[in-house]
Amino acid sequence: MKTPAHILDFKAHFPLLINKPDLVYFDNAATTQKPQVMLDAIQHFYQYDYATVHRSTHTLSSDVTHQYEESRKNVAQYIGCDQPSSLIWTKGTTESINLVATILQDSTISSSSNIVISDLEHHANLVPWQQLCQKLNIELRVANTQQFQHKIDAFIEAVDQDTYIVACSHVSNALGITQPIKDVIKLAKKYNALSLIDGAQAVCHLNVDVNALDCDFYVFSAHKMYGPTGLGCLYIKPEQQSRFPPYQFGGEMVKTVNYNNTVFNDLPHKYEAGTPNIEAVIAFGAVIQFLQQQNLTLLQQYESELTRYLYQALKQRSFISLYSPIDSQNIISFTLADWHPHDVSELLNNMNIAVRVGTHCAQPVMQQLQLTNGTIRLSLCAYNTYEDAQLFLRAIDSLEDFI
Amino acid sequence: MKTPAHILDFKAHFPLLINKPDLVYFDNAATTQKPQVMLDAIQHFYQYDYATVHRSTHTLSSDVTHQYEESRKNVAQYIGCDQPSSLIWTKGTTESINLVATILQDSTISSSSNIVISDLEHHANLVPWQQLCQKLNIELRVANTQQFQHKIDAFIEAVDQDTYIVACSHVSNALGITQPIKDVIKLAKKYNALSLIDGAQAVCHLNVDVNALDCDFYVFSAHKMYGPTGLGCLYIKPEQQSRFPPYQFGGEMVKTVNYNNTVFNDLPHKYEAGTPNIEAVIAFGAVIQFLQQQNLTLLQQYESELTRYLYQALKQRSFISLYSPIDSQNIISFTLADWHPHDVSELLNNMNIAVRVGTHCAQPVMQQLQLTNGTIRLSLCAYNTYEDAQLFLRAIDSLEDFI
């Protein structure tokens, strides 16, 4: 198998991969590398345009505000949302989910309510709900997806008229399973429950259309889709925008303040107290523009092919146990018979191959699979090549020489 | 007056100021410009080193983790703290204060408690406490500093044995007043109350030593001291570190998770859920290193001289009313008789002079001064020159030509 030219062209945009030609970077689910256009945008921003946003009375600041809000509009459009005020900037997926849990906590949840999550969640989409349930003394229900066969049945069993919110990942980070979120959202609607989709592992690889999905909340991180660190997004469906109380307090999110009373601003500002991460918003805008210039369909197709190729190759090796499904989204989780995952990653690391091992911030998933030491996780991106895959396979086969 | 050579040398590190030689940037209290070393650090980081931190099993990631924790150590030392785990990374001052308000809310505050703030606070150090008091139905006390004569007496009147926390700015952003925080902290200790100092306007201009201050919390933003956007700090005194519950939930802040129970990690990780703003931490580390190479004493001395020069010049003009004290920290807040502040800033902006006008996220301060339209605020930094000051004074004098 040879890597197509358009993939090599795509890869050429990522300076770290060019500067480290021997590196095989298969830790993309943790975070992706960044295109040069993003670094250029950051440089240019600080060298020519820098000032704070909003509250502005000088041109520098109003120009930055314009760029900043354009970036919001572009990111919103990228996920199928035509109302930019529906897109809230946060620190990351984790803060987005905590924000929602906080504003729900302060709204009216009855004591007979329950909250439903799936059994495939990252800690970020589990612990906030668990802690909220403990605080409010309500039930946390875990939809048992039956050995992760991603059946909607598990959700049908868990959701009922007392369900306040269903929180479910679009793609699981530990195993790469795509969950049936369209049906999950429909189910939630049927019972008048809210729905939150954790898209951290989806936005980089799938076309997301929040409008078509019709979920109440959709969350993701910029750094997992070629963007900067320190920036996440929270999409809130327009109908839900005035329903919830504020989250944190400070500048920008208020209209008027006196010692007795504060009147809060409208969305998106209501949920964006303080000076935001302006640099990251500008940088992410440049990344989205860059992505829009790519042929995303071709990139996604290639990602699937490469994943399938590696999957089949690993499947042929009897000493390997696979935990990801065959149609996994760019993630292959596996173990090697008689090997501690950490020993595998340590040797792979010495061969310049970066993978992740352990429980992948999803300890309950690993508990269910009875894998105390977790798995080895390969996670791919459109800039990974067939040469990367072959180096990896050769490395895996060489491990027995060490023992 | 001529700008000393060492100041011109310092200014030369800031590319935006070099690229815009005609700009007079007097909006430093909102946010400062960035040195080239920071931009180089960001470029180098993404081009050669980028990976996520902690949870690492490959060299890229462990090297980044090392850099990331070194940066924490350096910033901690910069503010006089020798225990790096006392320094929590946040989004900014606003999040730092909200974090403290959140963990206090979940700890045990009795219904007879009160919270004390000064009457000089930015909304970020006012609204979170106001809302917390409303939620817990406890009293918010505002120390009336008597026309801002920064007397400790106001605090002595407000603080008593029921005070849970005293939250006070080190330097006020609206007027530049330095508050008597050493005495405020002592007073709080005397009554066993906690103390939080909002250092957003101080860290860039004063030597801060949290150890000597002996406060429980000290908060500030990187972007107001030549650092990147999207990064703030929260110093928590070592003795207080295990006292409070967690803040937000997700990866990194947990040790073990199952569906029934979660065991939380130690500080600083306990308060840092999710993938952090790695880029900003690395960038801020580079800025702190840069600052350590400067002669800070000389820079601070110059800032004071320039502020004093402008202050005296404005004082000589009968059509100007000054609201900052003579020993103001780099900030001069004033109005022009018979002029709307926004009209002033709009004309100044056309003369390439960036100032801020309005209520400066401190509406109650302006209410107390009966300035519904707020003030015009000049805020200086060590890279501002005497030529900037003269251009500004000439601009102010030219305003009468317009009417």
Add this chain to the structure above:
Amino acid sequence: MTDNHLISEIQSTDNIIEHFNQFRQWEDRYRFIMKIGKNLQAMPVNTQNESNEVSGCESKVWLTHTKHDNQLTFFATSDSRIVKGLLWIILTPINHMDNAEIAQFDFDTYFEQLNLIKHLSPSRGAGLLAITQKIKQICQQ
């Protein structure tokens, strides 16, 4: 310097646009705006109150109108000199129009021809928009 005699003759949009386009420097443009504001017609008594405040402007703006034989006349003022000038620019032409003409009037094109928005801060621009929307709304009542 703008001659007061001249100003009294500037009444139609064409006049105003023509006058504006002769400015080569931003200073002249602002001088004109800030001086012309003085020519705003005084608000009717007791109308400069909270209920007539237009929200969404950076500085305070009051807007009211009278109706004679079904013909609307608008009055406005502000605590900002620049905004007063802008109000004069908005009101002068429409106070020479009948209601149907006002309802039809294309403020966006007018502002564009004046090259106005570009030279204002975005919050001022938003304020102008809030005022013109309010006027249109009143026309539709």
Add this chain to the structure above:
Amino acid sequence: MTDNHLISEIQSTDNIIEHFNQFRQWEDRYRFIMKIGKNLQAMPVNTQNESNEVSGCESKVWLTHTKHDNQLTFFATSDSRIVKGLLWIILTPINHMDNAEIAQFDFDTYFEQLNLIKHLSPSRGAGLLAITQKIKQICQQ
């Protein structure tokens, strides 16, 4: 390839350091570590339990000791082959020392001479530290 006969003769720190320093490639170093781990003395019965787990290591590590005529002997194991090898490297020299020598033993210098920490992931390094600290602690009891 490391000859088993040879390994049985590597007992002192000097032996081990000398042996380590002959490796030119990381592969040889790891091969040695992973094979030598097999020579770890078996843990006494029923000691590989939770109360003997050393916390702070990436993989599971168990550490226990016996005392004969006041002389300590340490036993340890792990579910990781690499860690087992590292445990052999730690325990082999000290199990030839008397208690006073162990208490005095400078693990940091030893690891430095082996050039070990540099080649391990930082979490492994932290794990090693946790183990040596536990040993020192036991010696002080």
